[in-house]
Amino acid sequence: LRRRLGKSVSDYVTYVLREVVAMHEMKEVPEPFTSTDLVEIKKRLQALGYL
């Protein structure tokens, strides 16, 4: 437990803040491709038998 939370109040606060950051990261983020890219990706996945 000590290793996990650290030895000081500051370590503990850092640990908790990182958990909070992680909860925000769970929110959806936009994918970095356009609708044209999406069509191309699906085409390749279909051609390879993945879809």
Next chain:
Amino acid sequence: MTSAPHGGKLVQIKQASRNSGGFGGYKKDQRLQVSREVVMTVANIANGVFSPVEGFMGENDYLNIIEQDRLENDVPWTIPLLLTTSRTKPQTGNLLLVDENDVPVAIMQPEGTFKISKREYAKKVYGTEDEAHPGVAKIYGAPETAIAGRLEVAVKPDYGEFADLTLMPRETRVLFAEKGWRTIVAFQTRNAPHINHEYLQKTALAMVDGLFINPVLGRKKAGDFRDEVILSSYQALTAGYYPRNSVVMSALHYEMQYAGPKEAIMHAIMRKNFGCTHICIGRDHAGIGSYYGPYAAQEIFKEFPDLGITPFFFREFYYCKKCAGIASEKTCPHGEEDKLSFSGTKLRQMFSEGKVPPKEFMRPEVAQAILKFEHPFVE
């Protein structure tokens, strides 16, 4: 909804064919020859496998990883991505990275050089300074100067015979969404599947929507299964024993570091970028020899509450003759003599004589897929 990319951004570096004009006109001092491993790293950076990293790391990221297991911006990261070089002259203008045959790999915008302490690197990343460890030997053999820089353009990777079995993160993310999977567990492997692997995967699959089998292809040691054998044996297994809509297999081109716990975190980060929400971490994950405790790669996850991918921890599974089924030390009271196990040497001998292991150890279809290869092992 798949997992958010690590650091909140799926990196996509511009890519072009190696014959395009953009890679021409670089003089000798503007070209830097890189190893096969660096070529793979470039492709992985360019395609977002190592998101949010966009190039080879600078000194701040390097030092932060060594000391804190995090990038400079506090994002979890445990093994630095370094481009070491024996050049000492400062680089002005862009640098063309070329492979061992002088073929273009990428254009990088240099951001300065710095020295690394090889001993400190070995100690912090591998937990040992023993030169018998392959990762330690590699860093000791590398130049001590690292050159940092963002990749501007990368050559589209050519995975040859494995191209059709290689998906990039943006493709798996679309694939998982199309399949309607919200929870996906990754399984990392560098071996042909035994029954115990199948049991572990199916146990994990029971708790999520889909299973992503992600064999690592790359340099192997003598006696390991060849890459094509691993893929073929997994195709035989999934075709015969998995519901079609519950599993996806794709190769990952990556050089194992054998860094045990530190590498387990990197494996999780890469699979998070592929869109996985969970990852299987078994006994001695990414370990070699006896450098790491059997469950050190599980313990380390406690230090990363913000990793953004959930590990499933497993003990070692095996077939117990007395239990007459797959068991683990958590579920089975019997001794070593009741475990059905084969050493790598014994297994290689069986296959070289055209024999197959018992079905309690390996599916017959998997064994037959291996036997189709005249030389299934790396020599």
